[in-house]
Amino acid sequence: MSAEIICVGTELLLGDILNSNSQYLAQQLAQLGIPHYYQTVVGDNPERLKQVIEIAISRAQILIFTGGLGPTPDDLTCETIADFFGVPLIEDPEIIEDITEKFAQRGRVMSPTNRKQALIPQGADILPNPTGTAPGIIWQPRPEITIFTFPGVPSEMHRMWTDTAVPYLKNQGWGQEIIYSRSLRFWGIGESALAEKVAPYFNLPNPTVAPYAGKGEVRLRISAKADSETAAEALISPVEKQLKDIAGLDYYGADDQTLAAVVGNLLRLSGETLSVAESCTGGGLGQMLTDISGSSDYFWGGVISYDNSVKVGLLGVNPEDLDKFGAVSATVAEQMAMGVKTRLSTSWGLSVTGIAGPSGGTETKPVGLVYIGLASPTNEVTSFEYRFGGMRGRSLIRYVSANAALDLLRRKLVVRNS
Amino acid sequence: MSAEIICVGTELLLGDILNSNSQYLAQQLAQLGIPHYYQTVVGDNPERLKQVIEIAISRAQILIFTGGLGPTPDDLTCETIADFFGVPLIEDPEIIEDITEKFAQRGRVMSPTNRKQALIPQGADILPNPTGTAPGIIWQPRPEITIFTFPGVPSEMHRMWTDTAVPYLKNQGWGQEIIYSRSLRFWGIGESALAEKVAPYFNLPNPTVAPYAGKGEVRLRISAKADSETAAEALISPVEKQLKDIAGLDYYGADDQTLAAVVGNLLRLSGETLSVAESCTGGGLGQMLTDISGSSDYFWGGVISYDNSVKVGLLGVNPEDLDKFGAVSATVAEQMAMGVKTRLSTSWGLSVTGIAGPSGGTETKPVGLVYIGLASPTNEVTSFEYRFGGMRGRSLIRYVSANAALDLLRRKLVVRNS
Numbered sequence: 077m078s079a080e081i082i083c084v085g086t087e088l089l090l091g092d093i094l095n096s097n098s099q100y101l102a103q104q105l106a107q108l109g110i111p112h113y114y115q116t117v118v119g120d121n122p123e124r125l126k127q128v129i130e131i132a133i134s135r136a137q138i139l140i141f142t143g144g145l146g147p148t149p150d151d152l153t154c155e156t157i158a159d160f161f162g163v164p165l166i167e168d169p170e171i172i173e174d175i176t177e178k179f180a181q182r183g184r185v186m187s188p189t190n191r192k193q194a195l196i197p198q199g200a201d202i203l204p205n206p207t208g209t210a211p212g213i214i215w216q217p218r219p220e221i222t223i224f225t226f227p228g229v230p231s232e233m234h235r236m237w238t239d240t241a242v243p244y245l246k247n248q249g250w251g252q253e254i255i256y257s258r259s260l261r262f263w264g265i266g267e268s269a270l271a272e273k274v275a276p277y278f279n280l281p282n283p284t285v286a287p288y289a290g291k292g293e294v295r296l297r298i299s300a301k302a303d304s305e306t307a308a309e310a311l312i313s314p315v316e317k318q319l320k321d322i323a324g325l326d327y328y329g330a331d332d333q334t335l336a337a338v339v340g341n342l343l344r345l346s347g348e349t350l351s352v353a354e355s356c357t358g359g360g361l362g363q364m365l366t367d368i369s370g371s372s373d374y375f376w377g378g379v380i381s382y383d384n385s386v387k388v389g390l391l392g393v394n395p396e397d398l399d400k401f402g403a404v405s406a407t408v409a410e411q412m413a414m415g416v417k418t419r420l421s422t423s424w425g426l427s428v429t430g431i432a433g434p435s436g437g438t439e440t441k442p443v444g445l446v447y448i449g450l451a452s453p454t455n456e457v458t459s460f461e462y463r464f465g466g467m468r469g470r471s472l473i474r475y476v477s478a479n480a481a482l483d484l485l486r487r488k489l490v491v492r493n494s
Numbered sequence: 495m496s497a498e499i500i501c502v503g504t505e506l507l508l509g510d511i512l513n514s515n516s517q518y519l520a521q522q523l524a525q526l527g528i529p530h531y532y533q534t535v536v537g538d539n540p541e542r543l544k545q546v547i548e549i550a551i552s553r554a555q556i557l558i559f560t561g562g563l564g565p566t567p568d569d570l571t572c573e574t575i576a577d578f579f580g581v582p583l584i585e586d587p588e589i590i591e592d593i594t595e596k597f598a599q600r601g602r603v604m605s606p607t608n609r610k611q612a613l614i615p616q617g618a619d620i621l622p623n624p625t626g627t628a629p630g631i632i633w634q635p636r637p638e639i640t641i642f643t644f645p646g647v648p649s650e651m652h653r654m655w656t657d658t659a660v661p662y663l664k665n666q667g668w669g670q671e672i673i674y675s676r677s678l679r680f681w682g683i684g685e686s687a688l689a690e691k692v693a694p695y696f697n698l699p700n701p702t703v704a705p706y707a708g709k710g711e712v713r714l715r716i717s718a719k720a721d722s723e724t725a726a727e728a729l730i731s732p733v734e735k736q737l738k739d740i741a742g743l744d745y746y747g748a749d750d751q752t753l754a755a756v757v758g759n760l761l762r763l764s765g766e767t768l769s770v771a772e773s774c775t776g777g778g779l780g781q782m783l784t785d786i787s788g789s790s791d792y793f794w795g796g797v798i799s800y801d802n803s804v805k806v807g808l809l810g811v812n813p814e815d816l817d818k819f820g821a822v823s824a825t826v827a828e829q830m831a832m833g834v835k836t837r838l839s840t841s842w843g844l845s846v847t848g849i850a851g852p853s854g855g856t857e858t859k860p861v862g863l864v865y866i867g868l869a870s871p872t873n874e875v876t877s878f879e880y881r882f883g884g885m886r887g888r889s890l891i892r893y894v895s896a897n898a899a900l901d902l903l904r905r906k907l908v909v910r911n912s
Contacts, residue, residue: 088516088517088520088533089520089530089531089533090520090521090524091516091517091518091519091520091521091522091523091524093517094512094513094514094517095512095513095516095517096512098506098509098513098535099506099509099511099512099513100509101509102506102507102508102509103508103509104509105509106507106508106509112507113507113536113537113539113542114534114535114536114542114546115506115507115534115535116532116533116534116535117516117532117533117534118531118532119531121531124531124532127553128532131549135545255508257508257510259510266602266605267564267565267566268565268566268605268607268608269605271565271566271607272605272606272607278566278567278568286504286505286566286568287566287568288505288564289564289647297505297508297510299508351804352777352798354777354780356784357781357784358777358780358781358783358784358785358789358793359770359772359776359777359778359779359780359781359782359783359784359796359798360777360780360781360784361777362772362776362777362778362780362798362800363775363776363777363778363781363892364777365776365777366774366775366776366777366778366798366800366892367776367888367889367892369850369851369852369853369888370853371776371800372800372801375776375800375801376800376801376803376804377797377798377799377800377801377804377808378777378797378798379795379796379797379798379808380770380777380780380784380795380796380797380798381795382780382784382789382790382793382794382795383790383793383794383795383838385794385838385839386769386794386795386838389837389838389839390795390797390808390837390838419807419808420801420803420804420807420808421803421807432787433787434787435787435788444599463599463600463601464600465596465599465600466599467596467599467624467625468625469625469649470785470787471785472649474781474784474785
């Protein structure tokens with residue numbers, strides 16, 4: 077038994093809109109524990125839609141359609157489905173009444189084209205649309221096939237799914253077994269290196285473990301099938317612990333936790349404050365930190381020292397060292413970190429200076445070379461050199477640089493606290 | 495002749511990620527005039543993937559795969575395709591060399607699992623991946639079938655598509671009749687207000703004009719169908735001019751031009767420099783400015799004055815005014831702008847202070863209240879009050895605030911130069 081998602085709409089084939097409905101339905105099906113192996117997108121074309129239905133009923137039993145329920149002539153999902161199963165459409169008086177009333181509420185009269193939305197296959201049930209005019213259907217054209225149709229407007233679809241489809245599916249016995257996932261996040265280790273370390277876990281049957289690469293980071297997704305969230309948690313929890321133990325300091329957080337959030341929590345715990353001095357990230361590090369609501373508890377601010385004059389004037393970097401070592405150097409990174417810490421009177425000072433490219437690289441200092449400086453509460457200053465490689469592009473180099481700075485501070489805080 | 499998009503990845507079936515690759519490829523196919531009637535999503539499962547290929551080759555001639563090219567065991571797109579067509583995989587020494595070099599650039603050694611990424615079907619051509627380790631292939635396993643594979647990481651896929659797939663397809667004769675679009679960008683006017691001003695243009699047959707609401711901005715997309723870019727340009731150009739004339743100062747740029755880029759060009763033209771003082775944006779304004787390569791010509795840096803002590807200490811804001819008017823006030827915005835301009839010795843100083851929320855709002859100073867200050871080369875200081883509304887959420891309020899600051903400076907520069 078499995079479900080298939082079929083999104084109907086020429087606007088999807090033209091790339092005019094992003095198919096967020098597939099993602100929503102996929103998440104919902106996973107939560108209900110309904111297996112789902114295929115998603116299809118097809119245009120507003122009856123012949124092609126029929127072919128898609130033919131294929132779908134050969135491999136799935138629950139068919140979920142979105143889109144093509146509107147009042148215009150190109151909306152033909154419902155009539156094409158009825159036609160495929162050889163069942164006539166009939167006008168449903170309840171729907172006519174509902175649409176008439178909705179128009180009246182907005183002080184309008186139902187236009188004749190809207191009558192089309194009241195046509196449903198004989199024997200189908202209405203799937204009410206509380207927030208729009210186009211209702212869907214729940215229909216078993218054959219004993220083994222269940223069809224759901226939804227309009228393409230995401231907000232209407234979500235409401236209809238939650239209000240009607242979920243209770244219906246639970247009533248059919250679904251949702252007894254759910255799929256529950258946790259995503260573990262790692263910084264400072266590549267996908268293949270991490271995969272090698274945790275390779276045996278990829279063969280687990282339940283929970284399953286799978287790696288994927290994100291923007292400069294790697295994630296391991298642990299997914300458990302169980303009859304409740306608590307039971308799923310009990311399956312996930314020991315594996316999560318083992319994976320964290322194997323990864324050690326390379327693990328930094330789970331699910332929606334960013335490096336900035338993790339660092340923020342650690343600083344709040346220790347009652348310490350942070351300031352930043354940014355060159356190549358140009359404010360991006362500060363932005364990440366202040367993305368977190370409440371970050372004013374520990375983040376005091378910083379200096380964007382894009383021009384060397386600002387490094388000297390506002391951060392107290394030694395002009396001779398700037399000349400001698402260059403702005404992208406360990407020495408300057410350290411002086412920036414110490415400078416911002418001192419001037420802003422914070423516990424920690426964190427700095428980034430590098431070559432984000434695409435221009436500005438040299439043989440000895442290529443694009444992607446970045447120095448991160450860290451000044452500690454006891455005024456120890458350290459710096460680290462990173463080579464992110466020019467091929468990543470300016471935007472990603474800047475993103476990875478800011479995160480590498482956060483990761484460096486995170487490791488210091490974790491090691492000190494442990 | 496048509497193309498089919500096949501996205502491979504269990505993470506798509508679980509709803510873990512949004513399928514933006516389909517939208518990108520759909521737009522690209524439309525631009526090249528390549529018909530495309532179906533999109534399919536399937537998990538990392540060889541048997542199901544083979545079924546999808548079987549169906550796809552019965553109805554399309556160009557098969558475009560994304561996802562499943564990584565180094566881990568669940569990445570099996572390439573080997574499954576080869577297996578389907580009964581062709582062996584061979585290790586390509588060029589790819590091994592390329593991956594080894596990319597690892598070396600980052601100071602790492604290629605791990606054995608990455609060797610897998612060098613396996614391609616015998617007879618297939620490499621589709622180089624300049625920004626990642628997983629290359630794709632271009633392959634004609636049968637005379638009438640062309641296969642492209644791409645990694646699932648969007649940035650890598652986009653680059654590979656543009657650099658290699660597009661020239662290849664154009665060489666095959668595609669892209670003779672093209673759809674060519676220009677997106678005009680507007681700041682400071684709502685979608686419905688702009689739509690009313692330009693309503694007659696929505697009925698044009700070629701080029702067509704359609705409005706889109708973006709993140710805090712409105713766009714008008716002008717799309718022309720023609721047999722060359724020059725012919726399309728000739729259709730678009732007069733309409734573009736008329737729309738710009740109607741919109742006046744609310745128009746700021748086209749296509750990929752950001753407000754930061756437009757402001758940067760204006761500053762470069764006038765040989766002036768800029769510094770920023772940021773409170774609620776926390777570095778986001780600086781980041782936008784430095785997203786532009788070469789911004790060091792006019793952007794010198796700034797101060798992230800998240801905590802009030804930094805406003806006083808580094809920007810010279812009067813502590814009594816801070817007490818009297820609060821950090822989110824016209825007075826403080828003006829002192830921040832003047833302070834950063836003076837301390838960094840730039841032509842212009844631009845400041846942002848506001849309440850990004852979700853907490854921190856009051857009756858008189860609600861979430862979304864933002865003041866922007868601007869200090870001019872002649873030391874005139876002005877400030878403007880914005881009310882972006884609490885419902886937009888922290889992240890969007892910060893984004894809109896930084897852009898509103900850039901827009902304010904843009905208008906000053908345009909008016910002065912005209």
